[in-house]
Amino acid sequence: MASSEDLKLRRKKNMEQFFRIFFGRGIIVKICLVIAVFFIIVAVFAPVIAPHDPTATDPMNRYLPMGSEDHLFGTDRYGRDVLSRLIHGARTSLTCSLFATLWSAVVGSTLGIIAGYYEGWLGKLILRYVDIQLSVPALILSMVLAVILGSNMFAISIVLGIGAIPGYIRMAYSNVISIKENDYITATRLIGQKNRKIMFRHLFPNCFASLIVIFTMSLGQVIMVESSLAYLGVGLNEPLAAWGLMVNDGFASLMTHPSVALLPGFCIMAIVVAFNVLGDALRDALDPKLRGKL
Amino acid sequence: MTSYIIKRVLASIAVIFIVSIFVFSIIHLLPGDPVVMALGLETPMEDIERVREEHHLNDPLPQQYITWIVEMFHGDFGDSLIEFRPVADIIKERLPRTLAIGIPAFVLGILLGLLIGIVSAVRRGKAIDQTLTFFTTLSIGTPQFWIGMLLLYLFSIKLHWFPMRNLVMPGESILGYLRSATLPIICSCLQMMGSISRQTRSNMLEVISQDYIRTARANGISEKTIVYKHALKNALIPVVTVIGMNLRNIIAGAVLIENIFSIPGIGVTMTNAINNRDYWVLQGCVLIVSFIAVFGNLVVDILYGYIDPRIREARG
Amino acid sequence: MQSDNKDAILEVKSLKMHFPVRKGFFNKTVGYVKAVDDVSFVVENGKTFGLVGESGCGKTTVGKTILRINTPTSGEIIYKGQHIENLSAKQMAPIRRDIQMIFQDPYSSLDPRQSLGSILKEAIVCDGKPHEREEIANTISELMVAVGLDPIMADRYPHELSGGQRQRLGIARALACNPSLIVCDEPVSALDVSIQAQVINLLRDLQEKRGLTYLFIAHDLAVVKNIADTIAVMYLGHIVELMDSSEIYEHSIHPYTQALLSAVPITDYYAEKKRNRIVLEGEVPSPINAPAGCPFQTRCKFASDKCRKAMPPLTERRDGHFVACYNV
């Protein structure tokens, strides 16, 4: 078989090319990568990093301003330390959204591939379902589901996942429809390959690049929906530390203490934008032909 | 073409019909008894029973659905359990407020989106492209409620340019409307502007590399005419579908915008209806909103046929 | 129909493939694209049967229908004595791998995400029988050598290959199922002249070594003449002339074949200058509302009332030379 150096050399060349295009979009990609990694680390080590217990109320010193010695970012309406709540909020949002995006990616793309491959009544049924779900205002649907399923972390990630499924179905479906026209799919049928194998050995790898892009972008989208639900008081509820809740909480004191509301909002924006930019860069790096398409 | 339109209209009606079943069943899954929530826990059982009977809440669900649909055809969307008045009036009163923000935001979003998309495509790779693209990614990635709060804090609290709440309808005073509606409109149109400019930019880049653009150049047509005549028309056609999709986001976004700027529109009504389990209000509003979304897609789909001659011929 | 000799591997009898055209509100069928309209021919074992014609004449549809990628509207396909025109997917399974296909576009015939080795491995393993790793690796190298590729490239991916090399791998994949019949759908049209010659010679060598039978479909008359033993010229879903390939340049008589031959310039400078040129007027009529009678009547200078009424049958003029025309 091929000499291993030749293989290693080619693999190294591919990796170099991947990173060159990935960072090709300039400094923004590097910044966003730093932001994303930063938030992930914060989320993972939240209990260790946070200076105080995020839910410990301290009625004595409520609304401490930014920069007071013990509470760097001050305290909120109940005297809880804003910084620790932000840190734990990262953990809540990221775990919830990551889980939601993961399971909806698997379910959504599988349904999309099946709909695309078997185009018959099954395909139409799945697509009709997508149209129906997308006709109902997304946020209202999520709110109703959140109330039905309860507002613990697990239930919320189910609700968020349901919201993200249509995106995956449509992306996988449109990809499969165009890939199916290729001769190598006909050839694989002619050599006697089973349909199931064709779907997951040929169709899935070929739409994997665009699914990865949708994955990163919907991760950002899901975090936004999660914080919106929390803001509307329907998602995760007190006293859990969640960015959306903090924004809702801080709104009452916007006039006097804007930082309590604006800081968590800024974190949400930072991480959502970071994932979107990384999604774009990933798409170019994975499949140059897709550049500028999605 | 006409047979295509009829087929599309019937398909839309079918979708709305299925959506109504979907909405009705989901809402009735909400835990808690609406009447108890409405009248309060202490109310005696008979009153609760009487109100439940009045509103046919004890009938089997399919029957309730049918009565709701039948009454709806007579214009009666049922009554609100909280406000004791027909849902139709509530919608008539509050929908205009949502649209007073939604429609201008929709139009502004399209215009700005197209402009930014075209400019950043034509100036590809240059500084303006990078800034505009980053600005677009920002506008897509930023949660609307946070932007609203930021705008409120900056322009209302600090600079006092705009009032914090109580929207003035255009009917009453144009100036009042403009002052009170500016922030919510900006906030609501950002998302749409972002997605349209992204789509326009990627279409323009793709179209500019097509063969017929090279032929136009080979025939001595000026670069400006090529971009703004030949390329633009081809690039705008697929954008129409994105506009269709975004119509629904505008209305969904209203939920957040109205919450921040405390505008008593459909969005706020829906959120309150969920918390109070006010079935009929919720069903009525969601259905109206879905109707607007489906109708919007229908219009876009038909429009698509007229813009693109290839599709018009295929459907002819 | 050619003489029904015993060693015919494939017999096609009055094959029809009509695709319905649906329009209007209830999608009712308003007409048919008669892609293949009553085509019959016989392919002898170990020989190459050439199907030549311009785009839209139905030659690719014939190939696809024989492979049962679509089910024929009517007519019979007899492969090795067995009727396969309306077998279900399950019934086709045992002979599925016995008929393989080579494609035109080298860029869409190989899965970009699969290495060359794994493409061949899949073809080898898909016969359902157990294979050890050892045996698979040897077969892969053997197949690559047989088509003129260096086995060292088994770990390479399709995007690292030139058009000619990809076409060779397509052939290797077909051979992996050791088929008896290979349908070659314009296998060399997308290649450069020098690479085209390499692939044509490869196909001829493989035929001699492995006794393969080819159904060779192409629009380039010179290429088909070089590789095929018998040639059928198709026009708008019909075979208009069928004869031995070595005689086609001098002895073909159908007006369309004549026009086709005259439109193909030859590289012998002096002979080319002496040739008279027939330039056909107008365009190929659309297959949806194809004219009744002979399809070529709209562009043929001999067209008479007879031609407009009924389609001239394919009659044998000399041994093995069939023509469908009243006036010639």
Add this chain to the structure above:
Amino acid sequence: MEDNRNILLEVKHLKTSFFTQAGEVKAVDDVSYYIKKGEIIAVVGESGCGKSVTQMSVMQLVQSPPGKIVGGEVIFEGQNLLEYDRNSPEMRAVRGAGIAMIFQEPMTSLNPVFKIGTQLSEVIMIHKKVDKKTAWEEGIKALEAVGIPDAKSRMENYPFQMSGGMRQRVLIAIAVACGSKLIIADEPTTALDVTTQAQVMELLQSLVKTYGTSILMVTHNLGLVTRYAERVYVMYAGKVIESGTTEDILMHPVHPYTKGLLNSVPKLDASDEERLVAIKGQPPRLSELPSYCAFYPRCPYACEECKQGYPILEEVGPNEHFCACWMKNKEVAHAE
């Protein structure tokens, strides 16, 4: 050299390179040729030999970055076009009026969302400075001149309502309408059926007789060269390796590549037992070209002497028969 009174276009030592991550790719490396008024010449070669990039450089239509013209002159009617900036009015005046171009893919060469009439009259208005109505009438006349039946209604059609052959005629009509002196046809009939190809080629040939237009045909189809071209330039890996009259090139080829090409073309008139003599090896990768004859790896006559550097074009026969090959003096063409 020939008196250049009737030389319409002369390209001298043209060099165009693409600057990619893999380094500088010399797509066109020191190419020279000329075309006289009312003459049909052919530039022949396989894909990747630079024949199309050469024509795009003449028209300054090479996409830059990554492409860039790095040297040489393009003298059209006495004026060096490379002196003009690519988007300058002078350059645009030449494009479409002085030199018209026809491309390979008729399916995508016309704008799908504009009527044929609009696209036709638009170019006429630019070059002939007439109003829309006159331009529309000129358009109809041009469509009739290229043999499109009931031209008036065809002006209202969209490109997707026309066949491939019809669309190529529309592109030719633009050249006719603007009175182009030279038509560069870049593989005009490769995507067409052989009978449609004959119609389009006969039309192009008729333009030479009726309007005295010169035709520069870029193709890989040697048959077309035999039938229509008067002179031929054979290109390989970005260089012209042999040039001369069609008769010399086809019947007395000197360069091993030209011979190899002619032997690997299936002959309609040959008895089919004859095996094709294919050129071995793979086409050259322009990014990995050696500093000597690029055909060395595939050449049956290759020897050490060939590695001394790039072979230069020398005259090997009467009426300007040039060839770039170190081994050519060993077997003079006519001795064969």
